[in-house]
Amino acid sequence: xxxxxxxxxxxxxxxxxxxxxxxxxxxxxxxxALPAWLRAWLGAVPVAILAALLASELLVPGGRxxxxxxYPALLAILPVLVITALTRSLMGAVIAGMLTISLLRAL
Amino acid sequence: MNGEGRAGTLRQGAQAALPIVLGYLSIGFAAxxxxxxxxxSVAEVMLMSLLxxxxxxxxVVAGLIAAASHAQLPVLAIVATVFLVNLRHVLxxxxxxxxxxxxxxxxxxxxxxxxxxETFVVAWTALVRGALPQRGRAAWMAGLNLSAYFSWAAANLxxxxxxxxxxxxxxxxxDFALPAMFAALLVLQFTAPQxxxxxxxxxxxxQRARMRGMLVVALIAAALAVGIAxxxxxxxxxxxxxxxxxxxxxxxxxxxxxxxxx
Numbered sequence: 001x002x003x004x005x006x007x008x009x010x011x012x013x014x015x016x017x018x019x020x021x022x023x024x025x026x027x028x029x030x031x032x033a034l035p036a037w038l039r040a041w042l043g044a045v046p047v048a049i050l051a052a053l054l055a056s057e058l059l060v061p062g063g064r065x066x067x068x069x070x071y072p073a074l075l076a077i078l079p080v081l082v083i084t085a086l087t088r089s090l091m092g093a094v095i096a097g098m099l100t101i102s103l104l105r106a107l
Numbered sequence: 108m109n110g111e112g113r114a115g116t117l118r119q120g121a122q123a124a125l126p127i128v129l130g131y132l133s134i135g136f137a138a139x140x141x142x143x144x145x146x147x148s149v150a151e152v153m154l155m156s157l158l159x160x161x162x163x164x165x166x167v168v169a170g171l172i173a174a175a176s177h178a179q180l181p182v183l184a185i186v187a188t189v190f191l192v193n194l195r196h197v198l199x200x201x202x203x204x205x206x207x208x209x210x211x212x213x214x215x216x217x218x219x220x221x222x223x224x225e226t227f228v229v230a231w232t233a234l235v236r237g238a239l240p241q242r243g244r245a246a247w248m249a250g251l252n253l254s255a256y257f258s259w260a261a262a263n264l265x266x267x268x269x270x271x272x273x274x275x276x277x278x279x280x281x282d283f284a285l286p287a288m289f290a291a292l293l294v295l296q297f298t299a300p301q302x303x304x305x306x307x308x309x310x311x312x313x314q315r316a317r318m319r320g321m322l323v324v325a326l327i328a329a330a331l332a333v334g335i336a337x338x339x340x341x342x343x344x345x346x347x348x349x350x351x352x353x354x355x356x357x358x359x360x361x362x363x364x365x366x367x368x369x
Contacts, residue, residue, distance in 0.1 A: 053332070
């Protein structure tokens with residue numbers, strides 16, 4: 001069983017900071033209501049995170065501007081967007097993206 | 108529940124999880140492969156799967172570990188990013204809370220612990236349809252949660268073990284599962300149907316304004332993430348971009364609303 005100490009800290013820390021937002025409202029919030037501004041702020045977080053993650057994955061992988069090896073990903077993201085919008089199928093979109101990028105890299 | 112008792116409702120909850128299980132088996136397999144490819148051992152993958160149990164966050168951790176130099180992992184940045192990635196669960200948990208008032212605090216804690224976007228959507232749909240009587244509601248949710256949880260763990264394990272057989276993650280396109288999932292989830296944010304209500308038609312304008320706001324947030328966050336990545340070394344770009352973009356969104360929304368009403 002090889003578990004490195006720093007990875008263990010990352011996993012336990014991540015698990016704790018994930019568990020608290022999952023548990024606390026279920027336990028407490030039947031009584032207290034979040035202020036509207038906080039609800040609005042939290043509501044904007046998922047979109048912001050997803051956009052930030054996607055942009056850095058595609059445009060600056062590893063902290064550097066994407067070179068030619070990153071071009072297939074930029075193209076393959078298009079069928080993912082279209083298929084998700086049309087079918088709302090997360091799996092279908094992910095598989096289509098993987099197939100597209102495999103084809104592009106094989107060319 | 109027609110006297111079927113807790114076991115019956117537990118089973119019904121588990122059956123309601125079937126679409127989630129199918130999704131988790133494939134995404135979870137990809138997650139297992141990606142996590143191994145980022146340098147995590149099988150034991151580390153499984154520990155993360157069982158303790159963290161959060162699809163996008165596990166991809167994020169794998170991505171951040173892969174991007175970092177192995178001599179020095181940005182532990183604090185990774186944990187802070189996971190916190191932010193998973194902070195949205197506050198909303199899901201808060202939305203479910205009023206429906207679980209007759210459930211003890213301890214059971215609510217256990218139910219909340221395994222809350223995911225997908226289990227929330229299935230549970231929420233069942234609650235809105237009135238398909239879940241107060242009695243047995245917690246058992247139903249536990250069945251839903253446990254099915255999803257164990258299918259995710261099994262898929263992670265299968266992916267982690269099979270990653271050695273998947274000779275080249277790049278050739279198979281598995282490394283693209285991560286950005287593809289982010290892109291698909293992003294689109295789903297814009298297409299996700301709001302809880303249907305009689306006055307839905309009157310809300311269409313508000314809905315369009317919300318979509319516009321989200322698009323602005325997404326563009327700001329994307330631009331900031333790229334800009335910060337080039338300026339500041341380390342993995343802080345996602346965290347900073349999200350904090351600034353979400354806050355800007357709030358300010359812009361306030362300004363937009365007051366401009367319209369004045």
